[in-house]
Amino acid sequence: MSTSLLLTNGRIYTMNPAQPEASAVAIRDGRILAVGNDDEIAALADGLSERIDLQGRCVTPGLVDAHVHFQHFALSLGNVDLDGAPTRRVALDRIAAFAAEQRGTGWLSGRGWSQGAWPDHAFPTAADLDAIVPDRPVYLAHKSGHAAWVNSLALRMARVDETTADPPGGQIQRDAAGRPTGILLEDAMTLVAAHIPRPTTDELAEAMRRAQRYCWSVGLTGLHDFDGRDCFRALQVLREAGELGLRVVKNVPVYRLEYALGVGLRSGFGDDWLRIGGVKIFADGALGSRTAAMLAPYEGEPDNRGIVVTDKEEMVEKARQASAGGLGMTIHAIGDRANHDVLDMYELLRREERERGPARLRHRIEHVQVIHPDDMHRLAELGIIASMQPIHATSDMDMADRNWGERARYSYAWRTMWDSGALVVFGSDAPVERIDPLPGIHAAVTRRRADGRPGPDGWFPEQRLTMAETIFGFTTAAALTAGQEKHQGTIAPTKLADLTIFERDLFVVPPDELLDVGIAGTIVDGVFRHRAF
């Protein structure tokens, strides 16, 4: 009960307006006991206290990623990443190194190769793989997702040989003698992919143990997940075993809504480790594929306004059901048309909620990627949370300029959102982007890429946030979004002891150097989960 931790000699940014800065914090039984100066905190020491000198390091409330696909992220860590491999040789070296490190007899999976980027443009073969991984099946997806490179064992297990006919919509690449080469195109990919076992709940839980360690190493203490039921089950398995060491908000895909309502589950049910969030629904497509729903056509494509995945009427129906059952909504909206429709829907929903009683549910829009100027004020007015991913702005800026032209100035507009009074919460969308929050923090305050592009001021620099606003988005805002502000989101007495410790002071380091600031420690529930000092 009385184990305690005293952190002294730090630069502690509490995010607590009543006491914004401190040098020391005392932790007991997983909670913040006191915040103050070194002398005050040292006076709380008893025989069981562990005293830690932060040596001037910077501390914030534990960073939370408010938009992660945690199952996919966890599984991706068990796959070999061939993205950017400049030659077949480099790809094979990566595979060999990966196989040597992650031993086993099961499937070795990966993705990201692209023969088009290799000097000879030639497809690789099963024989290439057999030479380095003969004894376990290998399945490697092309960067485009439209081809797979497999080894001979994988072909044998799938019974794909010279007698196998091409499936409809697919092609088995063959040599002169008609034997499969190891490349499967389009729908032929599933001939082998169907043999890769879907991970069991226990296997997922195991992958999440590793993913959790990775999250700690980059300073994360919590996340809001957007994967499905298998993910929820595996998270519960970890929690039951007392092994879950991240604060997880589990959102529910809309195709599970009837089940959530059927059993009576409400947003917020659960505990400090794992709790139910909102219902995830897609309003539209994405930027890269030019399927985000736009009010006006895409640049250079006058007939394309993107795709409405869920129309307003269906959204209203689902949101009404969810809201009446005590479930919040969390709606993917990229294009300005999608955001407009979602706001119309929320306007109606809020009116109906007010008629039933005081509005309580914390609804959100995921991404808010580009929004019409006339709609910008509406999130704040309706009390809708803007869940944004700073790293998307810098990763996708060229695409945004190309696809949206002038409208790009209204994209990734977190400063506008913030100034309108909307709650802005930050995340990564991992594994689409890296889960590491520091690149996101860097993007939010600089609007520049790691390489400095597009120049000193960044891309639409008027949208930059201050460091304090950005840290708020990764900490306090996440707690508010989850209805957990009583227990999380600031460093203050009685709050859960979740802290991130940085090697350098985020508030004084030159913005260009933010990407190199190391994570010195990650404390969740009063326990060091990662410590590098």
Add this chain to the structure above:
Amino acid sequence: MSTSLLLTNGRIYTMNPAQPEASAVAIRDGRILAVGNDDEIAALADGLSERIDLQGRCVTPGLVDAHVHFQHFALSLGNVDLDGAPTRRVALDRIAAFAAEQRGTGWLSGRGWSQGAWPDHAFPTAADLDAIVPDRPVYLAHKSGHAAWVNSLALRMARVDETTADPPGGQIQRDAAGRPTGILLEDAMTLVAAHIPRPTTDELAEAMRRAQRYCWSVGLTGLHDFDGRDCFRALQVLREAGELGLRVVKNVPVYRLEYALGVGLRSGFGDDWLRIGGVKIFADGALGSRTAAMLAPYEGEPDNRGIVVTDKEEMVEKARQASAGGLGMTIHAIGDRANHDVLDMYELLRREERERGPARLRHRIEHVQVIHPDDMHRLAELGIIASMQPIHATSDMDMADRNWGERARYSYAWRTMWDSGALVVFGSDAPVERIDPLPGIHAAVTRRRADGRPGPDGWFPEQRLTMAETIFGFTTAAALTAGQEKHQGTIAPTKLADLTIFERDLFVVPPDELLDVGIAGTIVDGVFRHRAF
């Protein structure tokens, strides 16, 4: 954080084998900080401590009722109880007193009147009710459930008048002029009943606030609920508001199983206030209606072996689905045939679970009311929990003798269960019986009714338990059943501070006087919820 409570000068039965008795306990932040003698505990006092002299009172871990229909119980507290009213006048006086106390404009409901027990055997009338409750609709069910007595406003609201035809299977009692008298028979009852609004979630939550206070007043700190989705929702509403002050395990009706599985809910999800239990399924009927499924016919009815509500195959199917999804089972089985079938099912299920990995789920049988001698050892062998209700034994002993004859000696056989090594957990089945645990404790140790029947030794006295065993059934066993033994069920450091304080020492009071032992205090989460000293 540091609010604390020091209880001294008590007789504290901790149920912790390492330290079975103590005189004092210290509580901080909702948890037990220390257990010991008065001097040891007094030494822990600081400026914020509240010190309470127990004046020799008896303390046990907080009592938990492991079988309650909490929604029904809560709503029953808002209804007038006419059971046993010896005359129409007494019934009307009760109604008037109830209406005076529970003011409002909504429906006044109740049950239990029986004109057959009144001197004149005459049906009461709407006019009788109009004289005392003219301004709100009244609906009072007959003790048999086959008739309703309503007032004129209720008839008007339901538009039942002299022009209304009798519905199929029902009769509107009428006077000489053809006007409804206020008595509705059989299916005519629904003409009015259909107008009584189903309580909203907020109304249920409000009823539960009152029910919770009642639970505290009789010494309960927790319960395992067997009602449905509305109940679960209302419990979540209380929890969200921080008002839930009982530790609740919420079981899921089998007709909600597909939803629970569909959303991925597992047993144990939730927090210390509200967590998911198992899936409730009915194997058979009941004793009183002679529908409990028996291996041999009912006494005097050679063709009746009761009713199998869910056959073995269907039970296997549901239990398999539940178990694979991480949900335990909790199966209603009254008759010896039902218990036999359920044990066969569990034998198969346990085998399959072992093949998947270490068995973890805590499956239970509800009631285990009569069991064949050959099956008695099987619960222990299979690790199945016997969830029993001591008060049923003494309430139903005459019926058991009459319906089961010689087999009654194998009924309510908690001593046999205990000696076999099965985990025996106790509850009340409220509102079928009173929720108060003391009558249950009395029945478990005496096998006698309050009036002393059937005599000094009690009914099948070989089945009596000791007080320690009985308290175990209401405390530690409930925690074990819910997988909460790490945090609940004993008075020991770090456990949740849930305690029941009795006016007299249960372990020395003559058994006949147990029913008169007052509840001096109920502490949940370190806070006095009821205090009468």
